[in-house]
Amino acid sequence: MKTTMSRKVKLAAALALLPASLLVNQAAASQPAAASGLVVRTDAGQVRGKTTATTEIFNGIPYAAPPVHALRWKPPQAVTPWTGVRDATKLSSVCPQGDNPEAPGGSTNEDCLYLNVTRPAQQTSKPRAVVVWIPGGGFFSGAGSSYEASKMAARGNVVVVTVNYRLGIFGFFGYPGLAASGTYGIQDQQAALRWVQRNARAFGGDPRNVTVAGESAGGMSVCAQLTSPTSTGLFSKAVMQSGSCAFNWADNSQYPGQAADSPWISQSTVQQNGKEWAADNAAKLGCKPGQAVLDCLRAADPAVLVEDTLNFTQVAYGGTAVLPLSPAKAMKAGLFHRVPVLSGNNHDEASAWLTAFNGGVLTDADYPRLVTDMVGAADARKVLKEYPLAKYGSAAAAWTVVTTDRIWSCTQVATDQRAARKVPVYAYEFADKHSPISQPGQGAAHATELPYLFNLGGYELPLTATQKRLSEQMIDYWTAFARTGNPNGPERPHWAPASKKAITGLSLAPTDQGGIKKVNLQTEHHCDFWAGLGD
Structure with a gap:
């Protein structure tokens, strides 16, 4: 299988780059919120948020079903509606990832496909523009909950939605026969954008005026959405911060011993990598003789999978409607959505x-x-x-x-x-x-x-x-x-x-x-x- 050492070096170096301020994220999430009568009805049920001096915030709203068990490595599925009023005052779990400042101790909780909505407290009769923020983290770490959006929402008079999506081996794994190999995280982002289309009006937002934005891997994700046929109609503007369609690196340019590459990988390659990885790790994963490989992988302990998450941090293209071409090639050919x-x-x-x-x-x-x-x-x-x-x-x-x-x-x-x-x-x-x-x-x-x-x-x-x-x-x-x-x-x-x-x-x-x-x-x-x- 293609080298893992450079990616493990990459993890150690990249974690040192994350802002130390994000260490407080979990502490902030654990603070209880005051009871509130702020209730909004989404298409899956009602949610109760909280108020601040300038904003109204709804945290931990599910936009897709938990991708666990049989849904691991499948496209995001619809949320099961709930009765009553769901508490939306607390942040949800981050998606599975290794120990890093945004997730001290790491996470193995696959029930993580949630988003957070922040809107100005001031009422208005005119629908507001919506900004959907995709976090960075090298496609192996990060969380929407790290980005508290009150000052952007209040000063900018916009509704801000921050999103979790599957990362690393959970979001970008590939295996022969998995039609969506290497694109689950990108499909999660699209599911969140579709949730915005269905629910923006309930939060005072305009589904016809949505901007998709992100930084680092989030910026590269925005590029993927710009060039994805399956994101057509989901946004009308795009913001790419420190991440683009053409992003790539030369030999030894970010880390000694690192080979030239880019965030994009052919689906056939990621499937072959996944096949070799599964064969090399069958014993560690607990696979039984005669057991179907994908059945074994879907039953594997997420804590074991997280150990090798850095083997799958590139987005797949080709062989899929999500990204028929690499975003770099699609952009060069002019095959991208015509948005500012x-x-x-x-x-x-x-x-x-x-x-x-x-x-x-x-x-x-x-x-x-x-x-x-x-x-x-x-x-x-x-x-x-x-x-x-x-x-x-x-x-x-x-x-x-x-x-x-x-x-x-x-x-x-x-x-x-x-x-x-x-x-x-x-x-x-x-x-x-x-x-x-x-x-x-x-x-x-x-x-x-x-x-x-x-x-x-x-x-x-x-x-x-x-x-x-x-x-x-x-x-x-x-x-x-x-x-x-x-x-x-x-x-x-x-x-x-x-x-x-x-x-x-x-x-x-x-x-x-x-x-x-x-x-x-x-x-x-x-x-x-x-x-x-x-x-």
């Missing part, structure tokens, strides 16, 4: 992975070696000329810029270029180097924009006066886009859509770091160079 797009990265995205390379301590001699390991000797000369060490002051700084541009920024720009041929694209770069979740010296690293949009783990992290203003402007941009398809409005700089030839957008920083200003992302990140490398 808001898309961007963080300025120092790859700095969060620096510690994977000798703990982040690099010498001048390390820099050309790392570049050579990434692109080969012939192209290394070109990269070192384009990114001379002397320009950046240290090997660590130079390597961060190279890998940010190659892995993150230019793959996002490539997706933006393809989308801009057909739809409005609003490109950005988050550039606040002192986010409350930034690590020392890492600047505007991966995920550091999130506390400007959400209360992570249910807590509002401290922002300076200028950062708070940036947060307000970002929420205003994002929610204006959700309402109208155009992020512009009063009291913030104009944001022009990118052209088909040059991906220009906004650099988002507080006023004491230069403020919000226009930036040519294609030029800043040397994207024409990377597009031509190897020619």
Whole structure:
């Protein structure tokens, strides 16, 4: 079976990137809510939520049946209706995943297909736009419950829905004969979007005005939905943060020993991987002689499956109506839903992975070696000329810029270029180097924009006066886009859509770091160079 070691290295490194603030998520979830008379009728039954000073919140609403026993590795099924009023004041379990800051101790609870709805407390007669948030986490960790959405909902006058979906081996496993191999997590997201179509009006939302949004693996999921025929009509706008259709990585670029790859994998490959994995682990799984393999796998202890969840963290394409083509190929061919797009990265995205390379301590001699390991000797000369060490002051700084541009920024720009041929694209770069979740010296690293949009783990992290203003402007941009398809409005700089030839957008920083200003992302990140490398 294809290597597992690089993915286990990936897990250890990635968990170190998650905001420490998310550690409080479980504590926040365990706090009892005050009794409330706030009741809404969904298509499966009534739910009782809770109120805050600015919002009304409904947590832990099931959008699909628990995918357990015979429903493990099957497309999401309908919820069984309930009688009476269901308590929607507490957060649900996260989906099965290993120990990480969002799920201390991990989780083995497969009964996890729930969503959370936050709406402004202020009443209105006009239906509000709906933002559906898909969390990141490498397709092996994360939860919608980590993103408390009160400030986005209240300030932006939108309904926000945050979603759990199956992860890792539970969401992206494949095996011969499983028609939906490698797509269960993507189908869960679509089931949540269909729930929104059926129930948005009950919460004051407009099912005709839905934006699907996400960050990291959530942004890649948005791309999957943009290119999926089975998501037709489920949303009218898309937001991709630090994740895109063209996302991929080169050899040894995120972690030493890691092979070049992307989030997308052919269904035949994931099925073959699953077949080999099952054969190698039959004894551990408790399979009996003569027992059908899938029967054994569906009866296996989820705690045993979680141990190997990192073997299945790519989304399958081909052989399925969900993703007939890889999202990268579909976007390149123009086969995507014609909806406005808001898309961007963080300025120092790859700095969060620096510690994977000798703990982040690099010498001048390390820099050309790392570049050579990434692109080969012939192209290394070109990269070192384009990114001379002397320009950046240290090997660590130079390597961060190279890998940010190659892995993150230019793959996002490539997706933006393809989308801009057909739809409005609003490109950005988050550039606040002192986010409350930034690590020392890492600047505007991966995920550091999130506390400007959400209360992570249910807590509002401290922002300076200028950062708070940036947060307000970002929420205003994002929610204006959700309402109208155009992020512009009063009291913030104009944001022009990118052209088909040059991906220009906004650099988002507080006023004491230069403020919000226009930036040519294609030029800043040397994207024409990377597009031509190897020619």
